[in-house]
Amino acid sequence: MSTSKRTSLELFRLKKTLDTLARKEGRGTELVSLYVPPGKQISEVMNMLRDEYGTASNIKSTTTRKNVQDAIVKVQQRLKLFKETPENGLVIFCGAIPQNGAGSERIETYVIIPPEPIHIYLYRCDSRFHTEHLQELLREKETYGILLIDASAATLATLQGRRLEIVRQISSGVPGKTRAGGQSARRYERLREMRLQEYFRRLGEHANETFLTIENLKGLIIAGPGPTKFDFEKGDYLNYMLKEKVIDVIDTAYVDEQGVKEVVDKAPEIMRKIRYIEEKQVMQQFLYEIGHDTGMATYGEEEVRRALEAGAVRTLLLSEGIDIVRVKVKCNACGYEEQETMKNQMLTNFEQSLSGKPCPKCKAPSLAIAETQELIENFAQMAEYTNTEVEIISGETEEGQMLKNSFGGIAAILRFNLQRK
Ligand SMILES: [Zn+2]
Structure with missing residues (x-):
């Protein structure tokens, strides 16, 4: 993890x-x-x-x-x-x-x-x-499973980066919807249903065998034309661990290699979606702690910095979009140092404002920027020292926007309550 x-x-x-x-x-x-x-x-x-x-x-x-x-x-x-x-x-x-x-x-x-x-x-x-x-x-890091299904056949494939492998193709053995003359309609329907169940079970076993053994399976995509894919997904055919990994059920025109290619074409979009789901989950946990006033979450630059220094942060949440730098100002005469945080675009103005400004300690006009660091990097480094998980949250979800706009782009889920000592 x-x-x-x-x-x-x-x-x-x-x-x-x-x-x-x-x-x-x-x-x-x-x-x-x-x-x-x-x-x-x-x-x-x-x-x-x-x-x-x-x-x-x-x-x-x-x-x-x-x-x-x-x-x-x-x-x-x-x-x-x-x-x-x-x-x-x-x-x-x-x-x-x-x-x-x-x-x-x-x-x-x-x-x-x-x-x-x-x-x-x-x-x-x-x-x-x-x-x-x-x-x-x-x-290219993660592997995805692809399961294509309709009433006539199924295909199992894996996708790692751009490497696509068709693992198995099976035919259903399920007779078509229209019966041959002379058969009782009811009997035919029952037979068809039985065959379909048997096919789903067989496919489920193959899928468990194929996908459960993949170490870093990031998710499973189920696809195919028509409603059969939904029946299969809802039923008890996939191992529960695999079921939890189903990230999307999508429509394709085909159920063979052509169908697999259709899924791959849509894969970048699907993968982005997964990341968004992860981001939403972690953000919702943060919002829960804040909303219920549990004391197990905090936000804002100073508060989170303090929590990090106390080793209290379990998960650090940073907005991808925060364009803020941490600036170290140093007096070249006496060595006095201070830190400031500002928007990246303010940096040039700030540097100009330093020229001629007296040092708060020795009054010499010798202040200069000694170091600048992006705030994200600054926090990420602190997190590394304290073995804290870091989540970079995009602005693509509502929750991500909220982190950026309502919480200053910096938030933390805590290991322990800082107030209640
Ligand atoms: Zn000075």
């Missing part, structure tokens, strides 16, 4: 870094992306880079040539720090990024150790960083 909770923070961090990197643009084709999969020899990659350095000497533009070659050298330097490729592989982004208009380029280097093994060996020099392979990886 706690690993999956941690994940929301880890993924959030990586996602954020990748979003930032994806937005960066080079002046020309001069940004280097390097993916090294596990098992690849560093020496082999170094040789490849040496060749690329040579090839780059043919670039006509002096600036581009210099920037590309500089980037390659930087990548080589970083790579040299690794004796061998880490077990999940290694990704390096490096290149000259304009800081403030043309001519202000500075080489930026990012080394990322992926949270999961990467399976791609790639060197690209482009006007942007190729972050998409890592972004894909973020989506």
Whole structure:
């Protein structure tokens, strides 16, 4: 459980870094992306880079040539720090990024150790960083089960990231709705019903066998044309543990591979929905504690900070959208320090307001920003020290909006009541 909770923070961090990197643009084709999969020899990659350095000497533009070659050298330097490729592989982004208009380029280097093994060996020099392979990886963690059913046949499949596997296809053996001439309608209906029950039971057993053994099954999607899928889902055919994992019952036109593809097309939407359900659940728990005044929840920057420092927070809830920074101001004359919290866009104004302002301690006009940290990161770090679960809550649900708008984007479910000592 706690690993999956941690994940929301880890993924959030990586996602954020990748979003930032994806937005960066080079002046020309001069940004280097390097993916090294596990098992690849560093020496082999170094040789490849040496060749690329040579090839780059043919670039006509002096600036581009210099920037590309500089980037390659930087990548080589970083790579040299690794004796061998880490077990999940290694990704390096490096290149000259304009800081403030043309001519202000500075080489930026990012080394990322992926949270999961990467399976791609790639060197690209482009006007942007190729972050998409890592972004894909973020989506590839969880496995979903897919069960397609109608009265004639069923298909069981698994979906991990984009890897789709058809595990089993069975036919129902249930006769069609129209009977052959000469049979009694009642008798025929009874026979059909019996066959259908038998088919549901058989399918249930196959589904239990297939899906219950999957370690990280995130959810089960039931699909198919017509109402049969609902009858199957409502009945007692699936193991209760599997039943709890049913996240959606959706319509498809087909019940075979074609139907599986239909589900996969809708999968991103379904997966987002699951995350929203999780977010709603944790938010509703928070709202319950607040609503019933149990003393087991708190919110607001200062209150939550205090609770975290007391080691009292079980689950920390942070709005994805809070754009607030924590700023450390330091006096360069006497070493006096203070912390301030403000909206990101206020930062420039605040910095300007410091110039000439006397230090509260020594009165020298020597105050300056020593450090800035995003509030989310600041809280996430405190949470890590106290082994607190962190949930990054999107603004996509009503509850998520409420967290952001009514509770300042920061809330906590507590381990113990802080007031009642
Ligand atoms: Zn001072």
